[in-house]
Amino acid sequence: MFEHEGLSKEFEFVTKESEIKHIGNSIQNTSLKMQTIAFALIQGDQDTVGELTKECLEEGISANEILDNGLLNGMSIVGVKFRDNIIFVPEVLISARAMKAGMAHIEPILSESGIEPQGKVLMGTVKGDLHDIGKNLCIMMLRGAGFTVYDLGVDTSPEDFADGFEEYQPDVIGMSALLTTTMPNMGRTIQYFEDIGLRDDVRLMVGGAPVTQEFADEMGADAYGESAVDAVEKAKELIVLLKDLRD
Amino acid sequence: MKTMTKKERVFNALNRQEVDRPPVANPTSVATVEMMDLVDAPFPEACRSAELNARLAATEITEFDFDAIAPYFSIIQESSAIGCDMQWEQKDNWPTVRMSNPIWQGSSDVKVPKDFLEHKDTKVIIDSIKILRKEFGNDIPIIGKTMGPWTLAYHVFGVEKFLLGTIDNPSETKLALEKLKEFTYLFGEAQIDAGADILTVPDHATGDLVSGQYYKTFLQELHTEMAENFKVPLILHICGRTVDRMPAISETGMHAFHFDSKNKPEEAMNAVQNKIALVGNINNPETLYSKNTIEVKKEVFDCLNAGVQIIAPECAIPLKTKSENLIAITEGVSDWLSEHNKN
Ligand code: B12
Numbered sequence: 001m002f003e004h005e006g007l008s009k010e011f012e013f014v015t016k017e018s019e020i021k022h023i024g025n026s027i028q029n030t031s032l033k034m035q036t037i038a039f040a041l042i043q044g045d046q047d048t049v050g051e052l053t054k055e056c057l058e059e060g061i062s063a064n065e066i067l068d069n070g071l072l073n074g075m076s077i078v079g080v081k082f083r084d085n086i087i088f089v090p091e092v093l094i095s096a097r098a099m100k101a102g103m104a105h106i107e108p109i110l111s112e113s114g115i116e117p118q119g120k121v122l123m124g125t126v127k128g129d130l131h132d133i134g135k136n137l138c139i140m141m142l143r144g145a146g147f148t149v150y151d152l153g154v155d156t157s158p159e160d161f162a163d164g165f166e167e168y169q170p171d172v173i174g175m176s177a178l179l180t181t182t183m184p185n186m187g188r189t190i191q192y193f194e195d196i197g198l199r200d201d202v203r204l205m206v207g208g209a210p211v212t213q214e215f216a217d218e219m220g221a222d223a224y225g226e227s228a229v230d231a232v233e234k235a236k237e238l239i240v241l242l243k244d245l246r247d
Numbered sequence: 248m249k250t251m252t253k254k255e256r257v258f259n260a261l262n263r264q265e266v267d268r269p270p271v272a273n274p275t276s277v278a279t280v281e282m283m284d285l286v287d288a289p290f291p292e293a294c295r296s297a298e299l300n301a302r303l304a305a306t307e308i309t310e311f312d313f314d315a316i317a318p319y320f321s322i323i324q325e326s327s328a329i330g331c332d333m334q335w336e337q338k339d340n341w342p343t344v345r346m347s348n349p350i351w352q353g354s355s356d357v358k359v360p361k362d363f364l365e366h367k368d369t370k371v372i373i374d375s376i377k378i379l380r381k382e383f384g385n386d387i388p389i390i391g392k393t394m395g396p397w398t399l400a401y402h403v404f405g406v407e408k409f410l411l412g413t414i415d416n417p418s419e420t421k422l423a424l425e426k427l428k429e430f431t432y433l434f435g436e437a438q439i440d441a442g443a444d445i446l447t448v449p450d451h452a453t454g455d456l457v458s459g460q461y462y463k464t465f466l467q468e469l470h471t472e473m474a475e476n477f478k479v480p481l482i483l484h485i486c487g488r489t490v491d492r493m494p495a496i497s498e499t500g501m502h503a504f505h506f507d508s509k510n511k512p513e514e515a516m517n518a519v520q521n522k523i524a525l526v527g528n529i530n531n532p533e534t535l536y537s538k539n540t541i542e543v544k545k546e547v548f549d550c551l552n553a554g555v556q557i558i559a560p561e562c563a564i565p566l567k568t569k570s571e572n573l574i575a576i577t578e579g580v581s582d583w584l585s586e587h588n589k590n
């Protein structure tokens with residue numbers, strides 16, 4: 001399949017037709033070194049990811065290429081394996097840590113080069129709710145996909161979201177809730193944005209285990225995402241929508 | 248069959264023996280805002296004062312006619328006594344530990360505070376059990392609750408840090424669990440001394456976070472040991488998807504497993520092969536919280552048809568659950584029985 005044997009084995013966990021095409025094409029013509037980075041990331045081997053990333057940059061490979069062909073290809077497979085219950089949270093956490101080790105070398109270069117990010121996303125777990133594992137995974141995937149993400153942490157009130165909006169001017173706000181008792185706080189936040197006249201300046205997406213598409217619609221959210229992979233898709237869609245709205 | 252006392256009924260069910268009617272109970276919590284208002288025992292005070300705690304717990308019998316009382320509503324009483332950073336919240340939300348601010352780094356930090364059992368937040372449960380025992384006598388079973396080491400580890404080390412450690416240094420994880428189980432024993436024994444007939448042991452090694460292999464690697468042995476050492480029946484509670492680990496759970500010698508609606512009653516019964524009783528699994532966030540009594544009864548029927556021994560909500564019920572939906576659980580059992588006896 002690919003030049004890197006381990007990565008080829010990992011790729012066998014990707015079984016959806018569209019994903020085989022998408023991720024497969026993305027890996028197909030990459031160098032062995034990029035494939036080694038992707039593989040090390042899947043293994044959660046932060047030292048190898050960090051070292052190889054640094055080495056590649058020194059050899060003159062661009063930060064973007066390492067991000068797209070190495071780190072992100074690895075992360076796409078991690079996302080799929082997690083969604084399909086092949087791996088679990090600890091395994092995702094070590095891959096996230098490896099991703100960070102690579103990003104530590106890449107981020108300074110990307111921000112210097114002034115390449116426009118995909119967009120800006122503000123994320124937070126709603127008021128009264130301290131569950132943040134899912135939200136953190138979304139943030140990781142969003143950052144991986146090229147978004148600039150600001151994290152308001154947990155227990156975030158409507159006012160905090162509004163303050164965050166003023167400060168960071170995000171295109172999309174993502175709210176996470178894991179409790180039935182705190183889910184209504186998503187609706188309250190949306191209402192608050194209406195009340196202070198900011199509703200049309202931003203797109204709001206929601207997620208978290210108990211949240212459903214119906215519930216999201218009822219609250220007047222702009223999108224619902226059921227997984228971290230989905231969060232990236234929805235954020236992309238919302239940014240297109242917002243651009244149309246602004247034009 | 249002659250009518251059993253609630254205690255006989257629950258104990259027979261836990262032992263997978265015949266019952267006059269399948270018992271209804273929630274080994275985690277049935278606290279609701281409606282009940283808090285009714286008996287004037289709101290959160291968080293009802294988690295911190297024995298009198299209010301007992302008053303709210305009693306509604307499980309007086310208002311819903313369930314077959315047991317479970318006075319420990321949350322999962323944080325020990326953690327508060329250990330010294331974790333707490334967020335007590337208000338009437339309509341559960342109290343919780345601020346895990347972003349963990350108190351311990353590793354197994355060498357784990358120490359039982361001298362006043363662990365005298366601390367306000369452990370003592371409240373112990374005293375509440377005494378009050379309930381006195382008030383309800385011996386025919387109504389009281390279910391105590393003592394957190395397992397895995398759940399405590401989330402609280403004292405922080406979830407992400409603890410889970411990362413399971414890969415970086417599994418023997419350190421095992422050591423930490425070994426030391427943390429001390430709390431499980433201390434608090435559990437104290438509740439038995441106070442009059443608890445049964446203990447729930449929540450230990451959230453859930454399929455939403457970790458693989459089934461994790462249960463075998465880190466917990467099966469500890470749970471087996473608990474089943475041997477505690478003198479009362481134990482109900483293990485793990486929410487989320489768990490069928491993959493149910494065969495291992497059924498080997499621990501615990502009396503029962505409280506399972507989540509993410510597992511179908513029938514597949515769960517198949518997984519445990521009658522080696523452990525099952526308690527569950529009416530869906531909380533959708534069915535009990537936002538659907539009606541007809542839907543609740545339908546899920547009760549599904550459980551009974553599959554042979555689930557004790558009918559219960561899947562976990563601590565949402566605080567804003569309507570009473571009629573809880574009453575519908577008991578009624579659902581009656582409906583099922585009369586249908587059953589006709590044939
Ligand atoms: C881990 C956990 C905890 C940890 C939280 C640690 C942490 N730092 O997050 C601890 C032990 C501290 C905890 C505490 C409590 N918990 Co808890 N917890 C869980 C558990 C087991 C797993 C949640 C999780 O992390 N899943 C893994 C992640 C990856 O999944 P996820 O969050 O759903 O996220 C994914 C998607 O939903 C999506 N997503 C998430 N957010 C967003 C946002 C956007 C914008 C988008 C697009 C997508 C998206 O992408 C993610 C990745 O794919 C669930 C059980 C369950 N089955 O879900 C209970 C559960 C959520 N907890 C529950 C309860 C009751 C509590 C407590 C109240 C217990 C208590 N009595 O103290 C406290 C409350 C604390 C508080 N105030 O928030 C209940 C909620 C019941 C209800 N219906 O309201 C659950 C459902 C258990 C149950 N079956 O009853 N909990």
Ligand SMILES: [Zn+2]
Nearest residue numbers: 485486562563
């Ligand atoms: Zn639970």
